Amino acid sequence: MRFFCIFAAFLSFCFGIDLYEIYMNAKLNGNNTTQKESNAVNKNPTMHDTTWLEPNKCQSCHRDQTKYWEKSFHAKSHENANPLYKASIDLVAKKTIKSKEEVLVECSTCHNPGIKIKKIDEDYKISKIFGLKTAKTQNIDEQIHHKSDLSGVGCAYCHRIDKIKQGGNLGNYEVELLDDSNKIIVGPYQDAIKDDYHDNQQRDFFIDSDQLCLVCHDGIGASDKNGKPNPMSAYSTGGEMISNEKSCVECHMSERYETINSSYDDEIRVRYVRQHLFNGAHDIRQLKFGILFRYKKAKQILEIINNSSHMIPTGFGSRMIRIKVYYKDQNANILGEHSFDIGTQYSYNGEPALQYYADELKDDNRLAPQEAREFELNLPQNTFLINLKAQFYYLRPDLINLFDSNINNKEIIGPVEIADRVFYVK
DSSP: OHHHHHHHHHHHHHHOOOHHHHHHHHHHHTTOOOHHHHHHHTSSTTTTOOGGGSGGGTTTTOHHHHHHHHHSTTTTOSTTTOHHHHHHHHHHHHHHTOOHHHHHHHHHHHHOTTOSOOOOOHHHHHHHHTTOOOHHHHHHHHHHTOGGGOOSSOHHHHTTEEEEEEEETBEEEEEEEOOTTSOEEEESOOOOOSSSSOEEEEOGGGTSOSHHHHHHHTOTTSBOTTSOBOTTOSOOHHHHTTTOOOOHHHHHSOOOEEEEEOOSSSOOEEEEEOOOOOOOTTOHHHHHHHEEEEEETTTTEEEEEEOSSSOBSOSSTTOEEEEEEEEEOTTOOEEEEEEEEEEEEEEETTEEEOTTTOSEEEEEOOBOTTOEEEEEOOOOTTOOEEEEEEEEESSOGGGGGGOSSOOOOHHHHOOEEEEEEEEEOO
16 A cells, blocks of 8 residues: 555656546446546447448448458458457557557557547556556446457448548548548549448549558658658558559559449449458468569579568568578588578667567668669589578567467468579579
8 A cells, every 4th residue: 555655646746647536436436437437438429339330231232342351461450360469469568568458549540440449548547557447447448349340450441531641640641530420431433322321432542642551551650750760660661662653552452353333223334443452461472472582693692682662571570581591412412501581670678579669670681672682602512502492470580489478370470481492503
């Protein structure tokens, strides 16, 4: 109790937080909320009366798009569907001395934007520190983990963005969403449909811009207050591809294909759409397409080529590519070998860390967009061929021990083989 009083006085003096009042309210009221709490929690009386926005409601008319989306990591970006993300939330909460729910809300801006809670107040934070359950904390917890909101980056997020502005609440971009009460869906087409399920409105950022993707993929911390690149940025893929002409969707969605929309009173109309797979690092074809290998016999040089419009690896900062080179004789005996890694290394107090709580970027040797990097090889005598193997890790092996949960599973963290090449030296 003595520690509690000292800590309460410290919080009150430094931050104006009345911990004693919070504690007593919890003790006296139990699960009864005060009127002030009630108003704070129930500002939106239709908190979960938005079932028309759930992805399963879209599939009756948009079956193909929904089918592809369900296989994508946009659908698996929340904690209930992504073990590595869930474990990372727990680790970041532990390292930053925050509640799991607080970190979930911060990260849900991009990972699960459908949740209604956008900010955690001080009362909630202190209550969680001391394990106090109030109606307010229970209500907020239920909203954060509400099943209907656990859809990752669902249809209703991208297709309900009204405006995108430079700078603001998402690092480099600010987003304004349409009100849930307006049954409007935005996209590349303006045409109104036959039934009353929703209206269509056109937005330019679906047609000729990468802004819609970069809302999250060039998001939190992509640049500092002076506009310079932030080495601790959560995601800065957009900044990496500024000088490249290819758009995001050209590589990460399909080519446009022809389909029909029959939801009109008088005619069938042709529309051109793309598959909503959002292929990325979890698609082996994408990985194999993104990095190429050549051997220059005359100079005994290995060339590694980034075939993409952004850095490789990109996104989650703990991804890594490991290149292993084996020198073999005519009988396939190994004469020598060496390996090297491509990726970023972050640290906190000198120890390996995830970028989300790191205080230093120790190394970054990723491949720049379209870069062709050369490595001079020292071939042992009698080398007949070179066997190159490349593996992609979703989590660097040196970070596994940081996690309390068991994520040492190939399906979760890799590695996956992206190349197995043989080069003859003569």
